[in-house]
Amino acid sequence: MHGPSASEIELSPDDLEEVVAADEPASFLQAAAQARSATTLTGTHRVVVPPAERASVRLPAPTSLLPDGVKWAARDGEGPLVSLLRARAITADLREDVVSRLRALLELAYGHLDEGRPADAFREAQNAARTTAHGPAAHALLRMLEGKRDRKDEQLAHVEHLVAHGAPHLRADFLAEKGRILEAKNGANAASAQAFGEALELDAEHAGALYGREASLFANGQWAELEAHLGKLAELASPQAAAWLHVERAVLLDRRMGKADEARAAMDQALALDPGTGPVRSAAIDHAFRHRDDARVALLLEREADLESDPVRAARLELDAALSWMHAKDSARAEHLLSRAHARAPSSAVVDARVAAELVRVLSAAGKHKEALRVRKSVLAHAASDGAELFALRALASTAELAGQPDEALAALERARVLEGEDSTLLADLDRLLLTSGQHQARSAMWLRESARVEGDGRKARALLVAAEAAAAAGKPGDAAKHLHSAWVIQPGGPGIFDAMAERLAGSKDSPAAKA
Structure with a gap:
């Protein structure tokens, strides 16, 4: 008793039998546990002792479930629920009821698991499996327990039993599990690929079997089968996923099977499904580049x-x-x-x-030099720095010369000389253009400016000498004589200066004394 107002009800073994009328979904135990008044415990349950407040339910003793003459031995550490389940299993065994015995042993095994005794649970699950040749539930429990013990051969035996005797709608799951165990045991192999294939025959969209078969075929180098498998996957997938599966097919056909034409067709299928930018198009470009197409x-x-x-x-x-x-x-x-x-x-x-x-x-x-010149001009317009402008001016001058536009070439080179006055190649290009275009007066003026700009007697005398030559070619003998005389004054013994002076005097109408 728990006080003056509480009562205790002891249930008999008959009250534990699972005989419930069709219109009575609640069991007696539930009704007793939830009772709050005397009325709740009357009627079909045949309870006549009304509790004052709430009835306290006490489980029957295990011996009350056993037939007369059967001995009972309590076990240390065994909870009351497991004791009752063990007594129930003994009773079912004595009745030779296979179904009741199988169920009682399985419930006893789960009871041991709940109390943290996996070894006892494994023993009772084995006993349950021995009761009948068709015990999927027992083998499923054994498969789980064997997995914790890492005994793959035993796991495989239980899964094969489940494949043979389990429900048809679960066979694909068990076949996929069989393939996974075979892979865990010996690595991906033909046997695991076959198991996954059998699962796919039952359920073409089984995710585990699809992945497992792909991995097995790849590991075994079964390229033709893998290519066909990827094709089936593509039929099941969304357009974007199917596109990438066709890319993988193309890679297999090209690099593993040497079928470049079929690989290209697979790439075309992928592009048809995913025509935008992204990895599919990149893969197609890589394939074409690899074949130098x-x-x-x-x-x-x-x-x-x-x-x-x-x-x-x-x-x-x-x-x-x-x-x-x-x-x-x-x-x-x-x-x-x-x-x-x-x-x-x-x-x-x-x-x-x-x-x-x-x-x-x-x-x-x-031969479209004028169009090329327009391109050069547009590049010059977008030059962002002096260096870029100098490069563009050089290129423009070269193209303008090819286009027959020497004035534009000269203008570009003169602008380049402003940016980089010390570049002797620019001066040489300008001199060549002025000479070839017959602009001798402009050439003379350029070299005269150069003589004023540079430092050093030798460089000044050289510039004046070229200016004199250009002035003479321009029909300006007076200017030529003046420039030549200036060069002579700066560097009388400079290279070419004495010869130029002698040549000029030899051709002049001056007196022999002057020539001397």
Whole structure:
């Protein structure tokens, strides 16, 4: 008793039998435990002792479940629930009821697990499995317990039993589990691949079997089977996932099976499913590049440039596509793409410079020097530094000379001389252009300015000597004589000065004394 107002009800073994009427879903134990009044415990439960407040339910003794004459031995550390379950198992064994015995032993095994005795649970699960040849529940429990003990052969035996005798809708799961155990035992092999394949025959979308079969086929080098498997996966997947599966098929066909044409067809399937920018298109480009298919690389890059929203990246893609067309000997398409990329300037300094250089090269090779000159001028307009402007001016002068525009070439070189006055190559180019274009007076003036700018008698005398030569060619003998005399004054023994003076005097109408 728990006080003056509480009562205790002892239940008989008959009250524990699971005989519940169809219209009585609650068991007697539940009704007794939840009782709050005398009315609750009357009626079909045949209870006539009304509790004052709440009844305290006490489990029957295990011996009350046993037939007369059967001995009972309590075990240390065994809880009351496990004791009752053990007594129930003994009773079921005496009745020779296979189903009741199987159920009682399984419940006893789970009771041992709840109380932290896995060895006892394993023993009772084995006893349950021995009661009948068709005991999936017992073998499932044994499979779980064997897994904790890392005994793969025993696990495999239990799973094979489940495959043979389990419910049909669970066979795919057990076959996938069989394949996993085989892989854990011996690594991926043909047997594990077969188990996963049998699971897929029952459930074509079984996730574990799909992954397991792919891994097994790859590990065993069964490339043809793996390629077919990936094709089936692609049929089940979403468009983006299917596209990448076709990429993996293409890699297998190309690198493992040597079927380049079929690999290209697989890449085309992937692009049809995922035509945008991303890893699928990158894989297709890599495949084409690997086979040195420049035209296909160019087409793929050109299409990607059309899809690209970033102008900087689009210009880079058009440049790459144009270079591929040039390798494929299609200069017309290369020129078209380079013109598109050039129209995007300014984008990236490196890309813009390379685009302009390649476009000028293509135009010059086609004899379109005036178009090339326009490209050079646009590059000059976007020059962001003195160094970039100097480089653009040099290139413009060279292209202008090819286009038959010496004045523009001279103007570019003169501007370059302003930026870099110490560059002797610019002076040499200017001198050559003035000489070839017959602008001797301008040439004389340039060298006269150079003589005033430079330091050192030798350099000054040399500049004046060239100025005198240019003035003479321009029909200005007086200026030529003056410049030559100045050079003689600065450096009488300078290289070429004495010879020039002697040549001039020899051809003059002066007196012999003057010549002497």
